[in-house]
Amino acid sequence: GMEADFAAFGSPLCGEVKRFCRRVRETYREIKEDLTPYRDDRYYRLAPMRLYTLSKRHFVLVFVVFFVCFGLTVFIGIAGPNVIxxxxxxxxxxxxxxxxxxxxxxxxxxxxxxxxxxxxxxxxxxxxxxxxxxxxxxxxxxxxxxxxxxxxxxxxxxxxxxxxxxxxxxxxxxxxxxxxxxxxxxxxxxxxxxxxxxxxxxxxxxxxxxxYNPTFSQVEIWFRFVFVVLTFMVTCLFAHSLRKFSMRDWGIEQKWMSILLPLLLLYNGT
CATH class of the missing domain: 2.60.40 (Immunoglobulin-like)
Incomplete structure (x- = not known):
């Protein structure tokens, strides 16, 4: 009698658990469909980003160049003149x-x-x-x-x-x-x-x-000048690479870059 009662109690519980799991899977599927962008014809007209098409060798090379430049600036900061x-x-x-x-x-x-x-x-x-x-x-x-x-x-x-x-x-x-x-x-x-x-x-x-140490001020001025020139060159190359595409076809990264690069140019130039 006790086993029959337990079986009768267990069947509805298992059914509820299965229904709950099924509901969770359906909800997850709906959320995934909502988050997945609809690939219309505009999706294929978006301006391409070189970052997504880099090979492994070029990807590693980009990181190596970045860390070399970062290490160079740290070394100049350590070996350079005192600030005060x-x-x-x-x-x-x-x-x-x-x-x-x-x-x-x-x-x-x-x-x-x-x-x-x-x-x-x-x-x-x-x-x-x-x-x-x-x-x-x-x-x-x-x-x-x-x-x-x-x-x-x-x-x-x-x-x-x-x-x-x-x-x-x-x-x-x-x-x-x-x-x-x-x-x-x-x-x-x-x-x-x-x-x-x-x-x-x-x-x-x-x-x-x-x-402030005058030597440090001169080093700071030269650093800012070099970065102004580099930022200007990167901005020109960025604008040149997107000249064939309408602004409506720019990705979110490219739109933000078009804002951040001029701001960086103003920051280093002032």
């Missing part, structure tokens, strides 16, 4: 108890230096100090022109607040940053009167000028 050029303007406090404003002159600059940073590091007498304090500073930037005069930059004095963080050594503080250089030299006056309120003795304050 630094020069230290160490200031002597002369054992004075009270800090006075600092008058700092930048090294000679050119357009290849691109930007200018002035940073400082505070050195305390105590080495194992843990300190975090907001420090106010006053910065006045003067540009030196050829006749020796020093006009104001932006005609204002800048008041800035920076976080002084010390843990054995104090972290570097950015005093000023010029995003573009209109003068060949700058004089910067820095007042750090808030440091006089510290309970710790200041041993020294080291200021550092940072700019």
């Amino acid at each position: 050029e630094t020069s230290v303007a160490r200031t002597d406090l002369n054992n004075s108890v009270k800090l006075k404003p600092f008058n700092l002159s930048s090294p000679p600059l050119s357009t290849y230096n691109q930007q200018l940073w002035l940073t400082c590091i505070v050195e305390l007498d105590q080495q194992d100090v843990s300190l975090k304090k907001n420090v106010s500073m006053t910065v006045k930037i003067l540009g030196v022109v050829k006749d020796g005069s020093t006009p104001y930059v932006n005609n204002q004095v800048h008041n800035r607040t920076r976080l002084l963080s010390c843990a054995q050594k104090c972290s570097e503080i950015i005093v000023a940053h010029l995003g573009y250089l209109n003068y060949t030299q700058y004089n910067i006056f820095v007042s750090l009167e808030d440091l006089n309120k510290l309970t710790y003795t200041i041993q020294n304050i080291t200021f550092t000028w940072k700019t």
